[in-house]
Amino acid sequence: MTNPEAYRVEQDSMGDRQLPDTAYYGIQTLRAIENFPISGLKPLPTYVDACVLIKKATAIANGELNCITPEISQAIVQAANEVLNGKLRDQFVVDVYQAGAGTSHHMNVNEVLANRALEILGDVKGNYKRLNPNDHVNYGQSTNDVIPTAIRIGGLLALERSLYPALSGAITALEAKAQEFQDVIRSGRTHLQDAVPVRLGDNFRAWAQILSEHLIRIETASKDLMILGLGGSAAGTGLNTHPQYRFRVAEILSDLIDQPLRPAPNLMAAMQSMAPFVNVSGSLRNLAQDCVKISHDLRLLDSGPKTGFKEIQLPPVQPGSSIMPGKYNPVMAEMTSQVCFQVMGYDTAIAFAAQAGQLELNVMMPLIAYDLIHSIEILGNTIAALAEKGIKGITANRDRCLAYAEGSLALVTALNTHIGYLNAATVAKESLETGKSLREIVLERGLMDAKTLAEVLNLEQMSQLPD
Incomplete structure (x- = not known):
């Protein structure tokens, strides 16, 4: 002992x-x-x-x-x-x-x-x-070929263990909510102003599609990590290595992590260039940017409860204030944005580190290793937590959604092809000034008959996505 x-x-x-x-x-x-x-x-x-x-x-x-x-x-x-x-x-x-x-x-x-x-x-x-x-x-090894290989292996492990399962789970959760909310009609908003009606379910379906496309982008970028410079030794020449070493070690590592790894065609290039890490980091930054957008959308739709949109209710997971009783904040969405900002910052640091190599070596690899793997893991953990404690428990305030949709002046958009843009703008302006509904003003002005008007202002039809 x-x-x-x-x-x-x-x-x-x-x-x-x-x-x-x-x-x-x-x-x-x-x-x-x-x-x-x-x-x-x-x-x-x-x-x-x-x-x-x-x-x-x-x-x-x-x-x-x-x-x-x-x-x-x-x-x-x-x-x-x-x-x-x-x-x-x-x-x-x-x-x-x-x-x-x-x-x-x-x-x-x-x-x-x-x-x-x-x-x-x-x-x-x-x-x-x-x-x-x-x-x-x-x-037969050097820091100079082991560390870039370790960043590759670590990135692949982190993607498989953390980010890929998290994205798949979030996509499934969003698609389930899309199905649940498909009949909920709400007012769309562009520039944070009233817009034409949309389906709440379609919002969730769009978010699922966005994450699905990011998953594909990241998987594509990760293929760069499967090409190894291991065997290059100190400068890419393979000094002090067996001629078969680089091929055999790639085969063994492939079996150990269940990935199709292979030696780089040019070991010197694989050891010098940090481009694979920049590529993967860029795909993570891209995902983070859309995750911020989605988390902000969730916060807006849940804002209130009396003075905001409150079209959805995010699940309350903890008290929201040390002084205001009964307050619940959208904490999972807030946390998501903070982590995504960190990932974006890491991406910038990785870009600076990647261009800072000289001749046969990039000495900034410790920073790249930590920032890349940490980005993958915190982003994966965040998306998993958001799906489990944020998305799965969302409920829709159906009455409020419908009230906003029916009261939106943007419904006048559907009248454009029937009464013309200028007439439609006049109707919208009068509605805003008088408080009369669009239907009342159109009928009073004799711009359309009641039957046609009812067909044109059918919210179900207006919010239906094309096949």
Whole structure:
């Protein structure tokens, strides 16, 4: 057993340092902890998973190719499996804002796996002569090809675990409400002014379609993440790698995450360009912008209850005021907008970081890794929460919707083809000034007969979408 009060001494090219023997990380991680007390933010669990999956795949491939011994390969794989199953998660400790390219986090992963693998072999942590973080866990690899690959794997994992299920669930919830509210007629509004009548169900159906189209866009963008630069080593030349390594490791990773991964046709290009991440981030920003619009629409339609639209009732999930009793706010929609603003900000940061590379390397990858994966996960969590606690429980105020629709001056639009635009405008103006209904004025002026007028001002017909 490890003595919690015991220490070990490790050495790197800069000298010796003492570490608590309870720590599975090593001397390079310790230096990073000391150098980067910046935000308190630690690597995202999904990003850790991605890095450890890469180390598992590379250990298998290098073992098969006789680049490391079967004993060492198996020990690294077992250590990786333990981490993937939830052990030693507190050992990944380097701040998000760290050394360029992600070397500090990368060595944190190498050291944790090396020290746990040593224990599996019956040895002690820190005995790197037998199993070394650089020479064995990192055989044939470099931060420069591992980290961009980890961003790809982490992005794909986050999409599958979080965003795709959330979008699918929200689309289903919106379509269910579209069906429920299909017979509810409300006044449309353009420029926040009265417009022609629409169906409340069609509003929800339009939102479902918008999210469906975003899902397709994101899935298309994510295909860029499936092309790996792993095997490029330090500069894209594949120095110190087996000729078959990059092909075999792509096959193994494909099986591990159930995605059709493949080596990039040009490893140097795959390591230098951050375009795949910018592309995915842009698709997330695009989704976020429409989610803000939808959340604002929900808030408007629920505004009131006495002095706003109040055409729908969002489910009350918590008291809305510390001073006003009985107040309930559209908190799920409010939260959605805030998260979407954050995603848009992350997209801007990713764009700046992506263009900041020089020659063979982009050193801003730690920022891209955190912002991209975090964007996917918080957006997925937000959409799932909005669907569950915001959309599914919505009810329609049918009487209020109908009253607004029947009282809208925009109904006069349907008269254009019968009495002409100018006559219709005159009727609308008189209605607004006198309070008389459109029907009364049209009949008083003899512009249409009662039967035709009733047919033209049929709200059911006016709000029907074309096939």
